[in-house]
Amino acid sequence: MLHLRVICPAEDTDAVLTILHEHVGVTHLILSRGAAVQPVGDAVQADIAREAANDVLAELGKLGLEQSGALTLEPLETVLSDAAVKAEHEAPGDPADAVVWEELLARTREESTLNGAFLAFLTIACLLAAVGVVTDSPVTIVGAMVVGPEFGPLAALAVSLVRRKYSLARRSMIALLFGFPIAMVATGLGTLLGEAIGWIQIDTVETLDQVDFIYKVGPFSLVVALLAGAAGMLALVTAKSAALVGVFISVTTVPAAGFAVVAATNSEWRIALLSTGQLAVNLVGIVVAGVIVLALRPTMEPHDSWLARARHHLLGRSK
Template sequence: MLHVRAVCPADITDTALDLLRADPGATLVTVQRGAAVEPAGDLLECVLARESADDVLNALRDLGVVRTGGIALEDVGTLLSDAAEVAAEKAPDRGADSVVWQELVAQTGEASTLTPSFLAFIIIACLLAVVGVATDSSVTIVGAMVVGPEYGPLAGTAVALVRKDYRLAARSALALLVGFPVAMTVAWFATWLFRKLGWVTAAGVENLQNVDFIYKVGPFSVVVALLAGAAGMLATMTPKSAALVGVFISVTTIPAAGFAVVAAEVGSWHKAAMSLGQLAVNMVGIVAAGVLVLWLRPRHRPGGGTLSRLNRWWLSDTA
């Protein structure tokens, strides 16, 4: 279930209330007349089944609530309400994990924006990858995977392709096309310094044992990228965001970029090319899997799907 807060001008409040009352997935509807100060207006709140969210949010947007006020959306952690259970059962059956497009576009749009913090994270992650390669440390490589923010623009690209959202596509592309070159340039300067200090040598790069998986491209590179991309998109479009950590430590995007820099600096061009290939495979695989997951998203099923019918049977049988 989702908690919706909407600020709207007084002249459209009654229409918005009628809209919420008419939707079977909306319940616990409240209104506070004149509660909003900036912008001035009324405050509407309700609890909304995820299956109804797209219809309700699009209707409120068409009503002008977004233009003249605003809508806030958040997941409800714990809700004890018979009315909410009835609303969830009556909501259009698209599945409890149905996509809330307004929420998904907002989340991926924010994560895909090129900001100073995005650049800082991708630079730090790439530097960690360089250190991981220099020290042959798989632990440091995992740290680089977790710190790297590149999944946001990749998920944004997948959403943009499905939605044909060219603004989101441009924003995601800008973050990737600026972020990676900047991070790899900084990593190259760091590698050059480490070589001068004798911390990185060509022999050391040639004899790596613990992190050689970064540049070794094979069939399982594609499999892992697809699985990670699918898991990542599922975690992004549902409340199961904790699964994103597993996605971060499954793919070798940032480590591959860092390895390519180190290998090129020591003259190992073959390994540098293989690392860039690994980077391309992971990025394309993540985006492709994200598009596939969104394309296969739960859709309206009159009468309910098998899982929904099983859930309703179980709840009614154990009540």
């Protein structure tokens, strides 16, 4: 379930209470008149079944509370209450399938910003990938995959395309279009420094048989990117973060960027171009898969679907 806190002007309180009281997915309704200091107003709190959150937030949004007050939503890990069980049972759909759009937008917005932390992680990941390439070490390549933060803006881009949030799309594109070149330039400088002091000595990158899968673009490159993007978006909307690790080590976005840099510093432009192609295939595949998952998501939880009816029937019999 989710915990909702509403701060609203006193003249809107009755309307807020009506919306929350009449919705079957809402319970544990609390009113504190005059409790809000900044902004001034009343505080209303309630617990909401995840599958009811979008409808409730849409109704509350019509009151203009984002301008005159505030809406705060946070997940609840454990709720021991028959009223909560009843609210989840009566709310249409299944909590595991529910996409709370405002929650998803807030999460992806935070992870898609071009800032010092994002650049640091991406640069470190590209440097790790370059080390993995020059040492022909798949283990180091996997480490670079896990460290890379690029899934955040890719997921945000998919969400923004589905929800038509163009400001979020612009933020994501800025993070990707500036982040990767900056990280790759820093990696190139590091590679040149390694070559200058004699740490890196490669006649040709084509002899690196343990990590050559990075630049070998083929049909399965797109297939893996699509599957990883779909799994990543599902993990994001269902808050199953453990699955994201598998996504990170499935696609070769950061390793492709690192391989392209190493090949370029070695004047092997064909390999650099192939690696760049691998990078592009992974980026596009992840976004496309994310869009498809989000676009199909509403059809997974229709109020009158056989799955929802069966679930409600079984839950009703188990009581």
